[in-house]
Amino acid sequence: MAGHSFGAFTSLAIAGQKFGGPQGNISFADPRVKAAIAMSAPVTPIQARAESAFDAIKIPCFHMTGTKDSSPIGETRPEDRRIPFDRSHHSEEFLVIFKDGDHMIFPDAEDCAGVKTTSCFQAYIRMASLAFWDGYLKGETPAKDLAGWPWFSNRSRDEWDL
Numbered sequence: 001m002a003g004h005s006f007g008a009f010t011s012l013a014i015a016g017q018k019f020g021g022p023q024g025n026i027s028f029a030d031p032r033v034k035a036a037i038a039m040s041a042p043v044t045p046i047q048a049r050a051e052s053a054f055d056a057i058k059i060p061c062f063h064m065t066g067t068k069d070s071s072p073i074g075e076t077r078p079e080d081r082r083i084p085f086d087r088s089h090h091s092e093e094f095l096v097i098f099k100d101g102d103h104m105i106f107p108d109a110e111d112c113a114g115v116k117t118t119s120c121f122q123a124y125i126r127m128a129s130l131a132f133w134d135g136y137l138k139g140e141t142p143a144k145d146l147a148g149w150p151w152f153s154n155r156s157r158d159e160w161d162l
Contacts (some may be wrong), residue, residue: 001013001014001033001035001036001037002036002037002038002039003037003038003039005039005040005041005042005103005106007039008037008038008039008040008041008042009038009041009042010040011036011037011038011041012036012054012057012061012084013028014028014029014030014036015029015033015036015038015057015059015061015091016029016054016056016057016058016059017053017054017056017057018050018053018054018055018056019050019053020046020050020053027056030055033059034059034060034136035059035060035061035062035132035133035136035137036060036061036062036139037061037062037064038062038063038064038084039059039064039125040063040064040065040066040069040081040103040105040106041063041065041081041084042071042076042084043076043080043084044152045075046115047083048068048075050088050144050146052087052136053087054083054084054087054088054089055087055088055089056088056090056092056094057088057090057091058090058091059091060091060092060093060094060110060132061084061088061091061092061094061130061157062083062096062132063081063084063085063086063092063093063094063095063096064069064095064096064097064098064106064125064128065078065081065082065095065096065097065098065100065101066078066097066098066099066100066101066102066103066105067097067098067099068099068100068101068102068119069081069098069102069103071103072103074111075159077124078151082097091149094132096124096128097127098121098157101121103124105121105125106121106125107162108122108135112115116128116157
């Protein structure tokens with residue numbers, strides 16, 4: 001499952017993220033989903049404080065964001081977009097942070113004049129996403145070694161300039 005923005009929030013929920021509520025921790029995990037890509041996932045203030053919100057994620061997740069990825073709605077700052085990656089400790093997790101990437105690099109967007117503005121980012125997003133899917137859904141071993149890519153972070157907490 002993959003999603004951008006609120007779709008990334010939904011993807012992480014399906015992957016196993018827990019939500020606090022009056023009845024305790026609520027889960028929407030779906031065991032049919034084998035891997036997830038979260039592009040520009042929003043983080044609520046409760047999630048930012050909850051150290052265990054992402055502990056139940058057990059499937060591989062690929063997180064993508066940008067250094068200028070502030071939220072058009074809500075309070076998510078670019079540095080908050082790392083929280084799901086940083087706090088997921090029971091699955092294979094990958095992170096790429098696009099230098100100067102904002103919230104709108106993930107959809108095939110145009111600026112106000114109708115000019116495509118995301119083509120460079122889109123090429124990397126497509127290439128990395130396909131390699132992730134091939135590795136985790138098709139079992140193609142070379143694609144699973146994404147950490148070997150010079151701009152990829154796999155638990156190393158490195159931020160690569162792309």
